[in-house]
Amino acid sequence: MVLTPSTMLPLGTRAPDFSLVEVVSGKQLALADFTKKKVFVVMFLCNHCPYVKHVRDGLTKFARDYERPEVAIIAIGANDAESHPDDAPEKLAEEARANGWKFPYLFDATQEVAKKFTAACTPDFFVFDAFKKLVYRGQFDSSRPGSEVPVTGADLRAAVDAVLAKKPQAAIQRPSLGCNIKWRAGNEPMYFKPKA
Numbered sequence: 001m002v003l004t005p006s007t008m009l010p011l012g013t014r015a016p017d018f019s020l021v022e023v024v025s026g027k028q029l030a031l032a033d034f035t036k037k038k039v040f041v042v043m044f045l046c047n048h049c050p051y052v053k054h055v056r057d058g059l060t061k062f063a064r065d066y067e068r069p070e071v072a073i074i075a076i077g078a079n080d081a082e083s084h085p086d087d088a089p090e091k092l093a094e095e096a097r098a099n100g101w102k103f104p105y106l107f108d109a110t111q112e113v114a115k116k117f118t119a120a121c122t123p124d125f126f127v128f129d130a131f132k133k134l135v136y137r138g139q140f141d142s143s144r145p146g147s148e149v150p151v152t153g154a155d156l157r158a159a160v161d162a163v164l165a166k167k168p169q170a171a172i173q174r175p176s177l178g179c180n181i182k183w184r185a186g187n188e189p190m191y192f193k194p195k196a
Helices: 050-065 089-098 112-117 154-165
Strands: 003-005 019-022 028-030 039-044 071-077 105-107 124-128 134-138 177-180
Touching (some): 039 154, 050 154, 050 177, 071 089, 089 105, 134 154
Parallel strands (some): 039 071
Antiparallel strands (some): 003 177, 019 028, 019 105, 124 134
8 A cells, every 4th residue: 555645636627537337337438427516525535544444334324414406516446456356346236235325436437537626645635616617626634543533524524515605625634644646557647656
C-alpha cells in the first residue's frame, strides 16, 4: 500500500465527461444523466482499501442523509481488477448491495475517467455545483484508521451544504488520504508518482 493524497484538482474545473457501466444494474450512465442536479458528488472508492473500509459506514449515512432530488452522488471504482480481484465489478456490486447503497457505483475499466478527474487515492471526493464546476475536492473528514477521531463526513457534508445554501466553500480544503489507485502496469498517469 502506498499512502497517497488527493491531487487537489483546481477549483472551478468543469466535471469531466464520462460514460461508464453501473455495476449493480448494468446500465450505462454518463455525466449528461446528472445535468439537472444542484450538487454532483463523485467518490472514488474500492473494496480492499482500509481507508475506504474505515469510512464505509459514514459513507452509507452520508448517502442516506443526502438522498434528495437536487443531489446526485456516484461512486467510481477504477482499480485494476486483474491485480486486485476484490475490486472487480461484481465484487463492487456485492459491496453496494451489502451496504444498501442506492447511489450508482460505476466501474472505470480503462481508468481513463479516473485520469480525467486526476483521482489518486481511495477514497477521493469531488463536489460540483449546478454548473458542474468543481467547488470541493479532498477529504471526507479528518478521521483516519487508528486515529480515534470519529467518522462524521464533516468536510464533505459542509461542502454539499454550502452549495445547497448558495454559500462560499471553506477557505481551506484538506486532501483526502488513502491507498493509491491501482493502475494497470504502464497505465500510470503523469500526476501519479509513487514513493520509492
